[in-house]
Amino acid sequence: MTSVPSGRPDPPPASAAASARVAVAPDPVGPGGRLQPLADDGTPLGPPRTVPDLARAVAEREAEGPPRWVWAATDELYARLLDRLPVRLARCHDLKLVEALLLGYEERHARPRSLGAAWARLHGLPEPADPRESGADDQPALFAADRHRLPPGTDHLAAVVAVHAAQLGRVAEAGHPGRLRVLCAAESAGALAAVEMGRDGLPWSADEHDAVLTSLLGPRPAGTARPEVLGRLTEEFQRAVGAPVNPDSPAQVLAAFARSGVALPSTRSHVLRESRHPAAAVLLRYKELSRIHSAHGWAWREQWVRGGRFRPEYVVGGVVSGRWATRGGGALQIPRLLRPAVRADPGHRLVVADAGQLEPRVLAALSGDPGLVRAAAGGDLYAGLARAAFDGDRSRAKIGLLAAMYGQTGGEAGRLVAELRRRFPAAMELLEATARTGEAGGTVRSRLGRTSPRPADDWQQAAAGAAGDEEDASPAQRAARAWGRFTRNFVVQASAADWALALLAALRRRLAGSPGARLVFFVHDEVVVHCPAALAPVVASAVTDAAAEATALVFGPTPVPFPLGTQVVECYADAK
DNA sequence: AGCCTACGCGCC
DNA sequence: AAAGGGCGCGTAGGCT
Numbered sequence: 001m002t003s004v005p006s007g008r009p010d011p012p013p014a015s016a017a018a019s020a021r022v023a024v025a026p027d028p029v030g031p032g033g034r035l036q037p038l039a040d041d042g043t044p045l046g047p048p049r050t051v052p053d054l055a056r057a058v059a060e061r062e063a064e065g066p067p068r069w070v071w072a073a074t075d076e077l078y079a080r081l082l083d084r085l086p087v088r089l090a091r092c093h094d095l096k097l098v099e100a101l102l103l104g105y106e107e108r109h110a111r112p113r114s115l116g117a118a119w120a121r122l123h124g125l126p127e128p129a130d131p132r133e134s135g136a137d138d139q140p141a142l143f144a145a146d147r148h149r150l151p152p153g154t155d156h157l158a159a160v161v162a163v164h165a166a167q168l169g170r171v172a173e174a175g176h177p178g179r180l181r182v183l184c185a186a187e188s189a190g191a192l193a194a195v196e197m198g199r200d201g202l203p204w205s206a207d208e209h210d211a212v213l214t215s216l217l218g219p220r221p222a223g224t225a226r227p228e229v230l231g232r233l234t235e236e237f238q239r240a241v242g243a244p245v246n247p248d249s250p251a252q253v254l255a256a257f258a259r260s261g262v263a264l265p266s267t268r269s270h271v272l273r274e275s276r277h278p279a280a281a282v283l284l285r286y287k288e289l290s291r292i293h294s295a296h297g298w299a300w301r302e303q304w305v306r307g308g309r310f311r312p313e314y315v316v317g318g319v320v321s322g323r324w325a326t327r328g329g330g331a332l333q334i335p336r337l338l339r340p341a342v343r344a345d346p347g348h349r350l351v352v353a354d355a356g357q358l359e360p361r362v363l364a365a366l367s368g369d370p371g372l373v374r375a376a377a378g379g380d381l382y383a384g385l386a387r388a389a390f391d392g393d394r395s396r397a398k399i400g401l402l403a404a405m406y407g408q409t410g411g412e413a414g415r416l417v418a419e420l421r422r423r424f425p426a427a428m429e430l431l432e433a434t435a436r437t438g439e440a441g442g443t444v445r446s447r448l449g450r451t452s453p454r455p456a457d458d459w460q461q462a463a464a465g466a467a468g469d470e471e472d473a474s475p476a477q478r479a480a481r482a483w484g485r486f487t488r489n490f491v492v493q494a495s496a497a498d499w500a501l502a503l504l505a506a507l508r509r510r511l512a513g514s515p516g517a518r519l520v521f522f523v524h525d526e527v528v529v530h531c532p533a534a535l536a537p538v539v540a541s542a543v544t545d546a547a548a549e550a551t552a553l554v555f556g557p558t559p560v561p562f563p564l565g566t567q568v569v570e571c572y573a574d575a576k
Numbered sequence: 577a578g579c580c581t582a583c584g585c586g587c588c
Numbered sequence: 589a590a591a592g593g594g595c596g597c598g599t600a601g602g603c604t
Binding site: 250251266267268269287291295296323330332333334335336358359493523524525526 | 588
C-alpha cells in the first residue's frame with residue numbers, strides 16, 4: 001500500500017456541527033415506510049416510526065432541519081421519492097456506495113455491496129451476489145426491495161441501522177477517517193445530484209439538432225434508411241479502391257488498401273490522414289458522417305430527447321477512479337458538433353464551469369513539488385512549466401506532463417518526461433512510486449481514500465495470451481507495466497474525481513437556495529447549471545465559492561489554485 | 577437469434 | 589528500459 005504523501009492535516013469532518021440522522025426503509029409495496037432517528041454515531045434514538053406516506057413524512061422531517069438520510073440506495077429510493085417531494089433533500093448516506101468505498105479501502109474490492117450483502121457479512125452469513133444493474137427494462141417496482149438482496153424475513157430498517165453503524169465504525173478505523181468521511185459524504189451527495197440531474201435533464205433543442213444533422217447529412221431519410229450522402233461516399237470509396245468494400249469493416253478496408261500497394265497498420269483516422277491514397281480522404285469523410293449518423297443521429301434524438309430535455313442515467317461510482325459513468329445515450333461524450341443543440345430555455349442561461357488543467361494541478365497539490373507548485377500558481381500551468389523547463393515551448397511541456405501522468409515512455413514524449421524528472425523530481429517520484437506499487441500488484445489511494453482495485457489473481461498469466469513478439473519483455477512484465485500505468489494514473493484521476501465530486505456537492509448545496517437554478521450536467525471536470533438569466537451572476541459566484549470549498553475540503557491549505565473557468569451562455573456551443 | 581470480442585471513435 | 593489513463597457505444601464478424 002502506498003499512501004499519497006501529504007504534510008497537511010486532515011480536512012474537518014463533513015458536518016462539524018452535530019446533525020441528526022434518520023434511517024429510512026420503504027415498505028416493500030405502497031407509499032408507506034418506516035423511519036428511525038439516529039445519533040451521529042448511528043445509535044438509534046427512540047423507537048422507529050411507521051408512516052403511511054413516506055414522501056410526506058420525509059418532507060416534513062426535512063423541513064424541521066435537514067437530517068442526513070440513511071438508506072440502502074439513493075438511485076432506487078430517492079428516485080422513487082423525488083416526484084412526491086416538495087423539496088430536494090440536503091444530505092444522505094448511501095449505504096451501497098459507502099459499502100463500495102469501504103470494501104475498496106479494505107482491499108476487498110470484489111465483494112458484493114448491496115445492503116443484503118453488507119448485512120450478511122455482519123452476521124457471518126453467505127453473501128448474496130449483487131443484482132445485475134440494468135436500465136429501463138429493469139424489474140418492475142414490485143420487486144424493487146429484492147434489489148437490496150436482504151434475506152427473506154429480514155427487517156429492512158434494522159438492516160439499514162446496523163449496516164450504517166458498522167460503516168461508521170469502519171470509517172473511523174481508516175488511516176485518514178476525516179478524509180474518508182468527506183469522500184462518503186461527497187459520494188452520497190453526488191448520488192442525490194445524479195438522480196436530480198437525470199430527472200431534470202439537459203435542455204436540448206430538437207430543431208437545432210436537426211439543423212446540424214441536415215447540414216451535414218442532408219435531409220432526413222424516410223424510416224431507418226441511411227442518408228444518401230453515405231451511399232454516395234461509399235460508392236466513391238469503392239471506386240477509389242476498385243473493390244466493393246464495406247467502409248465500416250476495418251478488415252476489408254485494410255485488405256483493399258494492401259491490394260493497391262498501401263500497407264496501413266490500422267484504419268484509425270490519424271493513420272488515414274497521413275496516407276496519400278485518394279481513397280483515404282473519402283473514407284475519412286465517410287467515417288465522420290457515418291459516426292454522427294449512427295451515434296447521434298435522428299434515431300438517437302428520438303430515443304433520448306423528450307420534452308426538450310436529454311435525460312441520461314448517471315451511474316455514480318461507475319468508474320473505479322470515482323468518475324461517473326452513464327447508462328444510455330452516451331451522455332459523457334456529447335460531440336462538439338452537436339453542442340448547438342444544448343440551449344437554455346427562453347429567459348434562461350447556462351452557467352458552464354470547467355476546471356482547467358485539473359489533473360496536473362492535482363499532481364502539484366498531491367506532491368507539493370516546489371517547481372510544479374510555482375508553475376501552477378501562475379495561472380496557466382503548462383506555460384509555467386514551459387518557462388521552467390522547456391524554453392517556453394508550452395505544447396512540449398503539456399505533452400510531457402500528460403505523458404508522465406499516463407505512463408508513456410517512448411518516443412519524443414519519453415524524452416520530455418526525462419526533462420521533467422530533472423526539474424520536478426518530487427512530482428515525478430510520486431508518479432513513479434505509484435507505478436512501482438502497481439507493477440508489484442499493490443493498491444494506491446486517491447487523496448480522499450478511494451482505493452484502486454487489485455489486479456486479478458492471474459493477471460500476469462492472463463496477459464500471456466496477448467500477442468507478445470515485441471521487444472524483450474515477457475508477457476508478465478508487460479502486464480506488470482500496464483498495471484503500473486493504471487495505478488500511476490489512478491492516483492491523479494481519482495484525486496481529481498475527489499475534487500470534482502466535492503465541487504458538485506458544494507455547488508448543489510449553494511444552489512438549494514435558488515430553486516430556479518438546476519444542475520443539468522456533470523462530466524469529470526465540468527458542471528453546467530441552467531437558471532433564469534437574472535440568476536446567472538449569483539450562480540456564477542456560487543460556482544466560484546464551491547470550487548474554493550472543494551479545494552479546501554480535499555487538499556486542505558494548498559498553494560495550488562484550482563481555478564474554474566465560468567461562462568454564462570445561452571448555448572453550450574458558445575462556451576469556450 | 578443472442579452473445580462475445582475486436583476495432584474505432586466520441587468525450588474527459 | 590519500459591510504446592498512452594478512464595469510459596460508452598456502434599458495427600463487424602465469429603461463436604453457440
